[in-house]
Amino acid sequence: MRIIPVLIICSFIILSCEASLSQTIDYHWHNGNAQSLIGVMNHSKTIVSMDGSLALPHGVVHFITPDASETSSSNNPSDRRQTLKNGYLPMVKTEWTQDGIAFETLDFGALIHDIPVDIVRVRLSNTSNSVKTANLLAKFNGGDILMAKGGDLYSGNLLIAHPDTPQYGVAQAFVSQQDWGNVEGWSPSPGWAHPLQTVDPSFRNITIGFAGKPIIYAFHAKPNTEYTIDLGFCEGYWSDAGKRIMDISMDGKYEKTIDPVQDAGFNIPMIESFTVKSPSDGWIRVQVQANPKAQDQNCILNAIWIYSQGDAPNTNAIINGTANATPLFHVSCGSQTDQRLSLGGVKFQADLQPGKTSEFWIRFPLTDSVKDAKKVFDGAGSSLLDAAKKRWNAFFAKGAQFQTPSVDVNDFYKASLAYTFLMRDKVGRYYVVKPGATVYNAFWYRDGSYITHAHDIAGYPEEAERDLRVFIHSPLPAAVNAMGTAPIQQQSDGAWNAPATEWDGQGQALWAIVSHYELTGDTVWLQTAYPAIFRGAEWIRKARQSTSGFSDVDTDHYGIFPVGFGEAITDGQVYCYYHDFWGVLGIREAALAAEAMHRSGDAAWMSAQEKSFTRCLLDDVRLAALKDNHGREYIPGAPGEPGEPNEPGANIWGDIAAIYPCEVMNPQDPLIVSTMDRMWDRKLQDEYQFITHYKIWTYITADWIQALWLQGHPHKAWELFVGYLNHAYPTKSWCEEMFPDTMIGTGDQPHGWAAANMVLLLRNMLVREDGGYLDLLYGAPKEWVTSDHSILVDRAPTTLGGPISFTSSYDAKDSAVTINISQAPQNAEYLRLWFRDCAIDKIVSSSHPVVNIGKEYVDVPSAPGSYKIQVTP
Secondary structure, eight states: OOOBOGGGOOOOOOOOOSOOOOOOOOOTTOOTTOEEEEEETTTEEEEEETTSOEEETTEEEEEEOTTSOTTSGGGSGGGOEEEEETTTEEEEEEEEEETTEEEEEEEEEEEETTEEEEEEEEEEEEOSSSOEEEEEEEEEESSSOOEEETTEEEETTEEEEEEOOOSSSEEEEEOOOOOEEEEEOOOEETTOOOOSSOOOGGGGOEEEEGGGOOEEEEEEOOTTOEEEEEEEEOOOSOOSTTSSOEEEEETTEEEEEEOHHHHTOTTOOEEEEEEEEOOTTOEEEEEEEEOTTOSOOOEEEOEEEEEETTTOOOHHHHHHTOOOSOOSEEEETTSTTOOBOEEEEEEEEEEEOTTOEEEEEEEEEOOSOHHHHGGGGOSOHHHHHHHHHHHHHHHHHHSOEEEOSOHHHHHHHHHHHHHHHHTOEEETTEEEOOSOSSTTOSBOHHHHHHHHHHHHHTTOHHHHHHHHHHHHOSSOOHHHHTTBSSOOSOOTTSOOOSSTTOTHHHHHHHHHHHHHHHHHOOHHHHHHHHHHHHHHHHHHHHHHHTTOSGGGTTSTTTTSOOOEEOTTTOSSEEOOHHHHHHHHHHHHHHHHHHHHTTOHHHHHHHHHHHHHHHHHHHHHHHHHOEEOTTSOEEOOSSTTOOOTTSTTTTOOGGGGGGTTTTOOSOTTOHHHHHHHHHHHHHOBTTBEEOSSSSOEEHHHHHHHHHHHHHTTOHHHHHHHHHHHHHTSBTTTBOOSEEETTTTEEESOSSOHHHHHHHHHHHHHHHEEEETTEEEESTTOOHHHHTSSSOEEEEEEOOTTTSOEEEEEEEETTTTEEEEEEEEOOTTOSOEEEEOTTOEEEEEEEESSOBOEEOSSEEEEOSSSEEEEEEEEO
16 A cells, blocks of 8 residues: 555546446336335235235235226226335335326335234325216225125124225225126236137136236135036147146145146147035135246136036037037136126225315224224324334434435335335244245245345344344244245254255355354354354365265366255256355355354364365366357356256356355456356346346346446446346336246245345445455446435445445535545455546545545545545546
8 A cells, every 4th residue: 555645646637437327217127017015014014016906814905996897997007107105115106097086095004002004095186177076996806705894894703994984085895796706816918829729719818827926716606516617728928838837726725737838739728627516605716826846937817617517518619619508607817708806895985176185094904803903993094104104214214324316226225125124024033034925925045145134234233133043043943944945944964955955055144144243243143153153164064075075086066065956047956156156155254253253273174165165166167168159168057067059057147156245256257257248248128138048137137236346347237237226116126037028027026135135236336345445436326426416324334343434425616526434444454435437636635645546546544534536527
């Protein structure tokens, strides 16, 4: 380092780099089957669909206009606009207009006497020049038989919906008398299939259960009576077997697994026939759901025929449309004659003068206790909304603060943080972080480590410690273990094995555990965690011994992890480099913990393991390198696998971990450079695209962004960052994956790993450790640094001996950036202040002599102080 006194600095002029990207965020790439989440942290979580419907325990509540069919444009999600309250609170506002009436629902979670309740504020506004009668129905689809008592709606003796008495207008519970309809999976797609023969026209239409959700229809028939149920399928999208595999159930009992292409063919109709005895309440429920192993997690159903036992015609006659027998029920799914099953709801009505608004509140208790459900009447709706907002804002204020000139980015950060906590479940003293509320409502070490680390980075060490209890405690209660894809608890041999044989979890668990100590400096806590850390490190050592025998010498798996399952990398058990990159990071973190615990012997063998593991891994990736069609050598997803165009060697997303976060390979290593270039050539919609599938992966793009920064490609990183945000839905959430041709997402939404990555992205854009020094504004684009709105970081934890707090403001008059540092980590060698795409002209003023000046940065002491630096944007 060299010390440069401020007084001798004159004009230090550097040519600007290429212009920064414009931060345009308009969500134009969001998936067309989006959903959001509301609730109360540690108490409840409820999915909100694009049409504003709520997935409640007693059925799905849809808000529709009663004077239009449910399939009319006024009730379609595409005609509704959704946002979050204040842009970031987990409160979903849905708006639409029809015939001069503006409709709005605001959904949020609240606590009344510690009872979780979902509350919806309904607003009906007359935007026309004449008197209007506004009507809105909150209809329960599916669930049990409902009863109306006064203005309330009941399921048996349990209150499930309570509308407050409006100031004017009418809110009245009602019960409908439908005898059949769709309960779940209501996504009509008429004309979707194109049968290759003359058949019943029902086979041309479908309804879709998106993202692993089932399709459920219910029919009211004579109780305890046998019926023949014929389900019609016609696959009109996939031409290959194995893509759409579906499970069929009747009244909750699994019946059969089918593959329409394998069983019949592409665009060839087929029927599956079942004999079913109706239950005592007479309601027969028919369910189709994607098999967990299906590549496409969207299930379909074309048609349903139900006949009295003995009256069912030949299935070929049904397919050809020549059957003479009349069914008791016939549903052409997704057609204009299809319908949702509504068993009751609440009707809101108000006679409105021009420009006037009527406001209603409806409460949905989230409890199975009859006594508790009736406690939710207390408090006005407006006061409950204010209390919920206050609770969330107090929670955000408790953590570290990150504020940029981009309101959208700031809102993304807070909303993402809220989603990660809403998806977490509490069981006694254990807190189980999860990557989803529906499809992925389970624990994975992979997702869980990122989410836990995000909580630490965001300045919530107490919450991260709660998350980590399931990492370091063993045995765990049965109820906790049941929340994983395999038992969550660390096994006796030291393996973190949820899911089984996905060895990346080993390194990820160690990373999350030890990073918590690095960010907090809590040696007392580390002492309690160290036995789990030691066992985890021992497992890595023993696992590597299994591939270090004489027969393994000079192979492309010597000294790395044994075979395992690499998700989205391989279809079977193989050596997987993604697992190994994480293994190196894990043993490195374990060595750091051993040193902090003054376990010099442990630290020595763990450090030796890291060096050996790194050496073997780097030798292996060079030995296994493949050439693509352009002659570039790249790292395959798994060694010894075939290269382009065959799978799975081409599935290389896991190689991102070699740079971020594992830092195993030099970012400028020619092999990793060509691997990343190959990804860049294949990117789609500014996102990572699978080389072997026409599909993009949102949250993996976030890791790629971090890797590109480390490679010195900030403009590429910003391009992907904006693409990442534009793939979110306006309620600031992402799905896991998306098919670009249909814009349909798969997995879960909000996706917890994607949300955690947003937290990590913004933090590392503003604050990032680089060895012994700390980068400030490392990933901040020029538009932020030279904005007339300040950048603020307050109480941001670091691994360098304490938090960092600073502000950055720009004065356009003298083209100077002023950075005020009010708190700095005590162990940082210095702070590096970045000015991307700006020419540094001179240091105008400085509290301390600067340490160094680079092309786009200035190094200053790690201490409180103020620096004014003139730049040319």
